[in-house]
Amino acid sequence: MAEKIEKAVLVGLGAMGLGMARCLRKAGIPTTGVDIVAERLEALGDPVSSSAGAACEGADLLILVVVNANQVEDLLFGAENCAARLAPGATVMVCSTVPPSYSQDLGRRLSEMGLLHLDSPISGGNVRADEGTITIMASGSQAAFDKCEAAMEAMAGNVFRFGEESGPGSSMKLVNQVLTGVNLCAAAEAMSLAAKLGLDLQQVYDVITTSAANSFMFENRMPNVIAGDTHPRSAVEIFVKDLGIVTDTAREQRFPAPLSAAALQQYLAAAGIGLGRCDDSTVARVYASLSDVKLPGMDN
Amino acid sequence: MAEKIEKAVLVGLGAMGLGMARCLRKAGIPTTGVDIVAERLEALGDPVSSSAGAACEGADLLILVVVNANQVEDLLFGAENCAARLAPGATVMVCSTVPPSYSQDLGRRLSEMGLLHLDSPISGGNVRADEGTITIMASGSQAAFDKCEAAMEAMAGNVFRFGEESGPGSSMKLVNQVLTGVNLCAAAEAMSLAAKLGLDLQQVYDVITTSAANSFMFENRMPNVIAGDTHPRSAVEIFVKDLGIVTDTAREQRFPAPLSAAALQQYLAAAGIGLGRCDDSTVARVYASLSDVKLPGMDN
Numbered sequence: 001m002a003e004k005i006e007k008a009v010l011v012g013l014g015a016m017g018l019g020m021a022r023c024l025r026k027a028g029i030p031t032t033g034v035d036i037v038a039e040r041l042e043a044l045g046d047p048v049s050s051s052a053g054a055a056c057e058g059a060d061l062l063i064l065v066v067v068n069a070n071q072v073e074d075l076l077f078g079a080e081n082c083a084a085r086l087a088p089g090a091t092v093m094v095c096s097t098v099p100p101s102y103s104q105d106l107g108r109r110l111s112e113m114g115l116l117h118l119d120s121p122i123s124g125g126n127v128r129a130d131e132g133t134i135t136i137m138a139s140g141s142q143a144a145f146d147k148c149e150a151a152m153e154a155m156a157g158n159v160f161r162f163g164e165e166s167g168p169g170s171s172m173k174l175v176n177q178v179l180t181g182v183n184l185c186a187a188a189e190a191m192s193l194a195a196k197l198g199l200d201l202q203q204v205y206d207v208i209t210t211s212a213a214n215s216f217m218f219e220n221r222m223p224n225v226i227a228g229d230t231h232p233r234s235a236v237e238i239f240v241k242d243l244g245i246v247t248d249t250a251r252e253q254r255f256p257a258p259l260s261a262a263a264l265q266q267y268l269a270a271a272g273i274g275l276g277r278c279d280d281s282t283v284a285r286v287y288a289s290l291s292d293v294k295l296p297g298m299d300n
Numbered sequence: 301m302a303e304k305i306e307k308a309v310l311v312g313l314g315a316m317g318l319g320m321a322r323c324l325r326k327a328g329i330p331t332t333g334v335d336i337v338a339e340r341l342e343a344l345g346d347p348v349s350s351s352a353g354a355a356c357e358g359a360d361l362l363i364l365v366v367v368n369a370n371q372v373e374d375l376l377f378g379a380e381n382c383a384a385r386l387a388p389g390a391t392v393m394v395c396s397t398v399p400p401s402y403s404q405d406l407g408r409r410l411s412e413m414g415l416l417h418l419d420s421p422i423s424g425g426n427v428r429a430d431e432g433t434i435t436i437m438a439s440g441s442q443a444a445f446d447k448c449e450a451a452m453e454a455m456a457g458n459v460f461r462f463g464e465e466s467g468p469g470s471s472m473k474l475v476n477q478v479l480t481g482v483n484l485c486a487a488a489e490a491m492s493l494a495a496k497l498g499l500d501l502q503q504v505y506d507v508i509t510t511s512a513a514n515s516f517m518f519e520n521r522m523p524n525v526i527a528g529d530t531h532p533r534s535a536v537e538i539f540v541k542d543l544g545i546v547t548d549t550a551r552e553q554r555f556p557a558p559l560s561a562a563a564l565q566q567y568l569a570a571a572g573i574g575l576g577r578c579d580d581s582t583v584a585r586v587y588a589s590l591s592d593v594k595l596p597g598m599d600n
Binding site: 172 | 511516518562
């Protein structure tokens with residue numbers, strides 16, 4: 001049963017976090033926004049803070065929408081020491097993509113401090129974050145779910161539950177990223193090969209999107225390749241990070257993952273040639289650069 | 301403008317060819333079916349022949365739905381010598397998946413004999429072949445298109461045209477197979493990793509098919525993995541063949557294709573452990589075999 005939230009703090013007002021914080025407020029949940037970038041605080045409006053530790057004093061729900069496990073760790077146990085400053089029995093909802101083994105360990109440590117943990121990675125992109133229709137893949141105790149219920153209802157279109165422990169939510173997110181990362185890289189490989197073979201890329205798009213070869217990532221990202229548009233909807237560096245976690249976890253598990261590993265190398269190469277902050281579809285330019293192909297918008 | 305077809309011969313009454321031959325007859329196109337397997341001839345019914353060369357005597361349209369370029373070559377120029385036995389000016393419609401460079405060469409040779417060539421690979425599977433709604437990716441001269449128009453209308457739901465030369469139709473098919481082959485292998489990698497991480501596979505399916513991670517191949521094939529069903533809708537050996545053509549062509553073109561190459565190794569491994577004639581989704585068992593995971597239906 002949903003518990004009342006007295007004071008929520010959301011840290012990380014980036015592409016996803018800003019829309020999520022707005023959705024919380026719209027649902028009447030008192031929410032303080034935290035970021036280190038002043039423009040992001042202005043975009044949300046009061047109450048905001050540039051100090052996560054100060055904001056966490058007495059809060060009963062902390063939602064972390066930061067970029068990786070290092071930032072989660074720093075915020076909770078580093079200089080800001082958020083974990084120690086939360087109200088007794090507060091819940092920490094971690095929406096970042098982190099290794100399942102980290103999430104398990106974090107759940108144990110928070111529990112030893114008398115805090116609840118919801119392992120709750122998100123997907124959906126900034127448009128759905130603004131609409132309050134993201135997907136949340138969550139695992140954790142019933143008490144943690146009860147505490148987060150109203151917040152998840154405000155932010156999400158779908159909430160999938162993966163049991164009582166910390167870890168499975170993050171495992172599900174990794175499985176998701178295997179597919180988004182590899183399917184997009186496959187789309188880049190196919191489109192660049194099509195260009196090399198002299199096919200018209202718009203016609204290829206029209207054939208593939210009506211065929212068994214289609215994927216969400218192909219259909220969603222390849223228009224950017226055809227238009228030569230490198231503006232980041234989601235950046236190459238996100239897949240460098242997420243497929244890094246996939247391959248680290250696969251290695252821990254003694255699970256050979258050749259496609260994830262090969263795709264990671266292609267995103268790394270994209271970052272290596274200066275495209276890290278460009279749209280993730282620019283991974284196609286790695287293929288083009290290595291095969292004397294010009295894709296739309298490429299000057300050299 | 302559509303030309304009348306006096307006598308069509310369709311060689312290769314397998315999963316696709318049988319349905320295609322029936323659709324031709326239903327549309328009133330006089331069609332002789334050819335195969336070396338007696339049961340397939342019986343399945344179609346007269347007029348049929350076990351000799352392609354004899355059937356081709358005086359035919360004005362030859363449709364090849366055989367497995368690869370070697371069989372195309374043998375039928376046209378080997379012992380059966382079909383090319384020489386067709387009516388003067390006849391059209392050869394090659395629906396097999398072949399290298400674009402082979403198709404270019406074939407078009408030139410047929411032209412030198414006064415024959416027309418339509419480079420016209422197909423996709424869609426046996427259900428759509430039965431319904432007459434396959435996809436045809438075709439290139440060739442206007443005269444070849446005119447000759448094949450009524451036949452394509454009878455067999456296909458979509459006909460995409462890629463210009464006047466032999467080659468681009470086969471190029472488009474290869475691009476398609478990069479995506480079907482890699483997307484399916486990615487689905488297998490993701491599902492097996494999910495099993496290794498202890499997630500419920502049906503729940504994973506429900507999450508992925510509503511997320512940006514979805515692909516046609518994931519949605520269509522993973523129910524077979526969850527059910528432990530190895531019955532071939534399309535066999536592992538098809539991707540061994542088609543990704544082999546992809547990587548051969550990419551090598552010819554000096555186009556590095558790391559995902560296609562890695563996926564090919566996984567299908568090869570599936571064939572290597574005895575799954576060549578099983579459903580292509582059994583490539584997931586390669587991952588399971590190498591990581592101490594049991595997928596549904598696996599005994600050891």
